[in-house]
Amino acid sequence: MSTTQVLAPVGGRAVALADVPDPVFSAGMVGFGAAVDPPREVVQAVAPVSGKLLKLMPHAYVVLTADGVGVLVHLGLDTVALNGEGFTTHVAQGDDVTHGQLIITYDVPAIEAKGLNPIVPVVVMDEREAANVAPSAAVLTGNQIASGAGLFTANK
Secondary structure, eight states: OOEEEEEOSSOEEEEEGGGSSOHHHHTTSSEEEEEEEOOSSEEEEEOSSSEEEEEEETTEEEEEOTTSOEEEEEOSSSGGGGTTTTEEEOSOTTOEEOTTOEEEEEEHHHHHHTTOOOOEEEEEETOOOGGGEEEOHHHHHTOEEOTTSEEEEEEO
């Protein structure tokens, strides 16, 4: 079994995935993990793990670790409809990235101005067992978490 430490891609208030106001994420349909409610400012979204940038869209990205763990970072809810507005990418799909490396600049105020929720779900893709994801203390208590701090541990 592999253990993957998944880091917060942005700072803010740590949130249990079940509390994300979108059933696709809160019910674990995409996978299990946690979320971060970012500060209302322009933030730098970083890689939560080291690996290959498997998928890169302006509003979301997936990093695949050497152990085959795919971690999705989704910047805001329903932000795909913005067609990249409010996001600036700094890497290319297929790049090798290291945890903490800048991936996307995320304009949180611009997202809120469009009436969208800026929360950032972070999930292990296709993880069907919630018990395989151990949230950090910050997630359990809803406390502030720094970008790059441990968000949860994934066991596969």
